[in-house]
Amino acid sequence: MTLTQLDAVPPGLLDLPAARLGEVLPGPTLIHLPGRRTQPLFASVLLHGNEDTGWLAAQAVLEKYATAELPRALSLFIGNIEAARTGQRRLDGRPDYNRVWPGSEEAHPAERAMMQQVVDAMRARKVFASIDIHNNTGLNPHYACVNRLDQDFLHLATLFSRIVVYFVRPRGVQSAAFAELCPAVTLECGKPGTPGGVEHAAAFMEACLHLSEFPAHPVASHDVDLFHTVATVKVPDQVSFGFVAPDADIDFVPELDHYNFRELKHGDLLGRVRPGSPARLRALDENGAEIGDHLFDYSRGEITLRKPLMPAMLTRDEQVIRQDCLCYLMERIKTPA
Incomplete structure (x- = not known):
């Protein structure tokens, strides 16, 4: 090169x-x-x-x-x-x-x-x-x-x-x-x-x-509106996904990319898991540790937030999701003095 x-x-x-x-x-x-x-x-x-x-x-x-x-x-x-x-x-x-x-x-x-x-x-x-x-x-x-x-x-x-x-x-x-x-x-x-x-x-x-x-x-x-990225969210390679795709392991809500830079609440819906599928999203914190269980709730076959967070870079582009990530999750922080 x-x-x-x-x-x-x-x-x-x-x-x-x-x-x-x-x-x-x-x-x-x-x-x-x-x-x-x-x-x-x-x-x-x-x-x-x-x-x-x-x-x-x-x-x-x-x-x-x-x-x-x-x-x-x-x-x-x-x-x-x-x-x-x-x-x-x-x-x-x-x-x-x-x-x-x-x-x-x-x-x-x-x-x-x-x-x-x-x-x-x-x-x-x-x-x-x-x-x-x-x-x-x-x-x-x-x-x-x-x-x-x-x-x-x-x-x-x-x-x-x-x-x-x-x-x-x-x-x-x-x-x-x-x-x-x-x-x-x-x-x-x-x-x-x-x-x-x-x-x-x-x-x-x-x-x-x-x-x-x-x-x-x-x-x-x-x-300034200052935010700190607390997690990078990925779809594991072996997990199928889509938008309005009930046969996929994870079926994301169709309006997902409209959630960017919106302060989402505890319990807000991101998608659904196909009945019988063990699929889970991966979420890595800034040290590379898996924290998905702290961020997402999968009860009732739905993927919902466990805490208020703001996403960025949510996309419906499946190639980008595979090559990069589904999104980043952020929290608002104070401006340093």
Whole structure:
């Protein structure tokens, strides 16, 4: 797995959609561009090949500054070009490009070495801040994620959205790797192609390029809705599932993806288990421990919540559920002083 590093945007690249980047780029590529302030902003796009908002936002910003100096140096990492060609999150049998950064628990040495190379290159350049731009498949608002609750991280996150999610799992994500170097955020920009996503991401990227430093004062509690991810929920591989699918082991309620960022109550219904099936959801806390029995009740053949929680990234996309997870469950937390 070879990382390509460039010091200029190749001719014609900004004219191409994500699916055609492979016509110009041989694979994952890190492009370093000069700017008025020399400490670079790092931006990663297309870590998931079916999430093109980041690339479209980068195109918009670079086209705007095609004949002008960038306010700050920019290092743009274009990730899973191969998966983007076919519009897939990742290729079957290949790793998720947002699970193989330093700190990963996955065994993909070639991809892990490449991501380490990216981190090392940006450490050497004294990276100013890091943004990783994503889409998701469920009905979610735009929000930012952080792996640390330091004030610089919260200032960067709230520049994008007042909704901020703090998480430490999954391991091996880009933002956690870069949190060792600089303030780092993951942006969740809704579904690909939905109105406003590209414009919001591009405006945020440009705001970061204009940012000279982070404010010294803490983020005010009334300026942020802060949540902590307490569990990652998965459907075990051997368990069949569906939506309005009474013959499946687990039949989720059809409106499940409408529950995102709603504060659900104890007893709220998520789905039903087929009579006679021992199927259970897996729920891992931030230490990797199984806590599903503390979160879900399966009495009467229903899957209900044992405590109030707020889900994010619930989706009806069965491939995404298999490749990633069903959702994350969160609790509201106080803003650190």
